[in-house]
Amino acid sequence: MPAPDSITDKLDQIQSGRESRGQRTRLGLQEAALRLLGHDKSFSSLSLREVTREAGIVPTAFYRHYQTMEELGQDLVADSFRTLRQMIRSVRTDGLPSSGNMIQGTVQVLVQHIHANRLHFQFIARERFGGYSSLRASIRDEIHAFGQDLATDLAQFPILNRWDPESVQMLTTLMVNTMVSIAEQILEAPANDAAAEAEIVRRAERQMVFISLAVPAWKPKAAKPA
Amino acid sequence: MPAPDSITDKLDQIQSGRESRGQRTRLGLQEAALRLLGHDKSFSSLSLREVTREAGIVPTAFYRHYQTMEELGQDLVADSFRTLRQMIRSVRTDGLPSSGNMIQGTVQVLVQHIHANRLHFQFIARERFGGYSSLRASIRDEIHAFGQDLATDLAQFPILNRWDPESVQMLTTLMVNTMVSIAEQILEAPANDAAAEAEIVRRAERQMVFISLAVPAWKPKAAKPA
DNA sequence: GGTGTTAGTGAACGTGTGTACACATCCTAG
DNA sequence: CTAGGATGTGTACACACGTTCACTAACACC
Incomplete structure (x- = not known):
């Protein structure tokens, strides 16, 4: 199958361990937020630091993924x-x-x-x-x-x-x-x-x-x- | 109608201007909170100080009415x-x-x-x-x-x-x-x-x-x- | 293999927060 | 008139917050 490089291949190149490092911690942030919302908290009462703490990351790293x-x-x-x-x-x-x-x-x-x-x-x-x-x-x-x-x-x-x-x-x-x-x-x-x-x-x-x-x-x- | 003092009379005695001072600021706190919720905010992301500020009261006075x-x-x-x-x-x-x-x-x-x-x-x-x-x-x-x-x-x-x-x-x-x-x-x-x-x-x-x-x-x- | 981009770190800042405490003021009851 | 409880004030502290900045580590590419 000598097909030309597809989009999928392009993506694979970026991925080292199934997902790029960025994608992984980005996902980590999402899951951390969801986990915290499981307890008694609303999203708007959730602090940036709380989320990064739960995700095992330093607060400033948050901005690499989201502005707000x-x-x-x-x-x-x-x-x-x-x-x-x-x-x-x-x-x-x-x-x-x-x-x-x-x-x-x-x-x-x-x-x-x-x-x-x-x-x-x-x-x-x-x-x-x-x-x-x-x-x-x-x-x-x-x-x-x-x-x-x-x-x-x-x-x-x-x-x-x-x-x-x-x-x-x-x-x-x-x-x-x-x-x-x-x-x-x-x-x-x-x-x-x-x-x-x-x-x-x-x-x-x-x-x-x-x-x-x-x-x-x-x-x-x-x-x-x- | 020489009826004995009723509960209503008891209440009236406490009221100086239609409502006692305590009742008035208590109501002020409730209205302040509701007003703030009108803007983009959820109750759990509302701070005690914010409410008292809106109510025109010093933060510590909050505790005279509510524990939390x-x-x-x-x-x-x-x-x-x-x-x-x-x-x-x-x-x-x-x-x-x-x-x-x-x-x-x-x-x-x-x-x-x-x-x-x-x-x-x-x-x-x-x-x-x-x-x-x-x-x-x-x-x-x-x-x-x-x-x-x-x-x-x-x-x-x-x-x-x-x-x-x-x-x-x-x-x-x-x-x-x-x-x-x-x-x-x-x-x-x-x-x-x-x-x-x-x-x-x-x-x-x-x-x-x-x-x-x-x-x-x-x-x-x-x-x-x- | 070096180089540049991307992602994560750490210290530092100004600000807002909850709560404690001692004090001032109001209002009622005796 | 005055003693005392209820209500509001002002100061203070320790802490959490968002955001800044200069830095290091990881990785992709020529």
């Missing part, structure tokens, strides 16, 4: 939603588990993903209405984009396919709100309390079923042109 | 939900406006109340998942209590009156979530943008109508004994 804490926050937002998009994509290719019931499968995937990325979700939940307005804006936009993504998946249902776009968006907003609420409940529940969590899941499923019952009764404004 | 900032926060939570309960009570006695349509009336009252108590709502939204776990817990409990309150009002509908309690709670949870979402959208929208706000209200009403469509289709577990 707000920039770190933006990076964390982007990262969190990147993993969320991976979740959607994997569902699209591999399908849902417990394939008989779509709602149960969806909730199950969501909960698993929350557990696998607990700190990311905690960060998003905490900063969605936190101190930095730029972070609030980014998160709002990302959640909206997630809703749009969900809408395209929902289009597989013939009924919804004939709805006007605004009605579809209303449905997705409602579902996203529910999913956000589920995430927040899971995060707030005492970790490792399986019983409490099962109860949350059960209620969430009932709630989603309830919402779905409204679908056949809804009269969209105008049929979508075929 | 967290205590101030608890006071603010209690205050915010006290005004919320007033809203419910006034609706119960005076009824909804635009009495023809219950959903429109409800949304209208909510939005008016948010504007009249913008800072309180902003505080709650910001601290619902903010840095202090004790505040998160208090807010969660208060919201839950609000839902219970709503449930009793919903019981005026005969259909719901025959639902099992858990189904009713699911409905109220869904409605409370929607109302919280409305509040958050209103707060996040640029203040004094009437058009944007009208759009939010319109969408919220549609969403509430949609939810209500599921009610007739829902099959509660068991009929409530008459």
Whole structure:
């Protein structure tokens, strides 16, 4: 395969140990911040020195990677939603588990993903209405984009396919709100309390079923042109 | 009416100018904190000195009223939900406006109340998942209590009156979530943008109508004994 | 193999913070 | 009128903070 140097090769050249030194400590800063947010702290009450201390680095080295804490926050937002998009994509290719019931499968995937990325979700939940307005804006936009993504998946249902776009968006907003609420409940529940969590899941499923019952009764404004 | 000294009289004795000095500056601290939260700041990133400075008081005087900032926060939570309960009570006695349509009336009252108590709502939204776990817990409990309150009002509908309690709670949870979402959208929208706000209200009403469509289709577990 | 860029270090600064303490002022009760 | 508790003041200290600067170490490239 005498292919010419690709972008991937270029990247590999920079990497000495899987990642360049810079990338590694940059990642270290992100993880340090997330770890600190796990305890009782909001991002805006997190100090630069605290983060660098947790990352095992001298405070001034922070500036090699970010001009300000707000920039770190933006990076964390982007990262969190990147993993969320991976979740959607994997569902699209591999399908849902417990394939008989779509709602149960969806909730199950969501909960698993929350557990696998607990700190990311905690960060998003905490900063969605936190101190930095730029972070609030980014998160709002990302959640909206997630809703749009969900809408395209929902289009597989013939009924919804004939709805006007605004009605579809209303449905997705409602579902996203529910999913956000589920995430927040899971995060707030005492970790490792399986019983409490099962109860949350059960209620969430009932709630989603309830919402779905409204679908056949809804009269969209105008049929979508075929 | 030669009634004996009542509690009210006792209170009046303490008050020199409508409120005792202590009460006044205590209130000053609360308002100062709320004002500061209006700008880009979360409560946990608010410093004791900042609050006292805004309140026009020397830092050490803070301790005459609260042991810690967290205590101030608890006071603010209690205050915010006290005004919320007033809203419910006034609706119960005076009824909804635009009495023809219950959903429109409800949304209208909510939005008016948010504007009249913008800072309180902003505080709650910001601290619902903010840095202090004790505040998160208090807010969660208060919201839950609000839902219970709503449930009793919903019981005026005969259909719901025959639902099992858990189904009713699911409905109220869904409605409370929607109302919280409305509040958050209103707060996040640029203040004094009437058009944007009208759009939010319109969408919220549609969403509430949609939810209500599921009610007739829902099959509660068991009929409530008459 | 030397050289220049990139990433991390260490000391130092001015400023803001929480809290302790002794003191001044207000207001009420006797 | 005055004694005493409640409320607010001013000073002081030890510490954490963000940011500066000159420095060293690591690594990529010719």
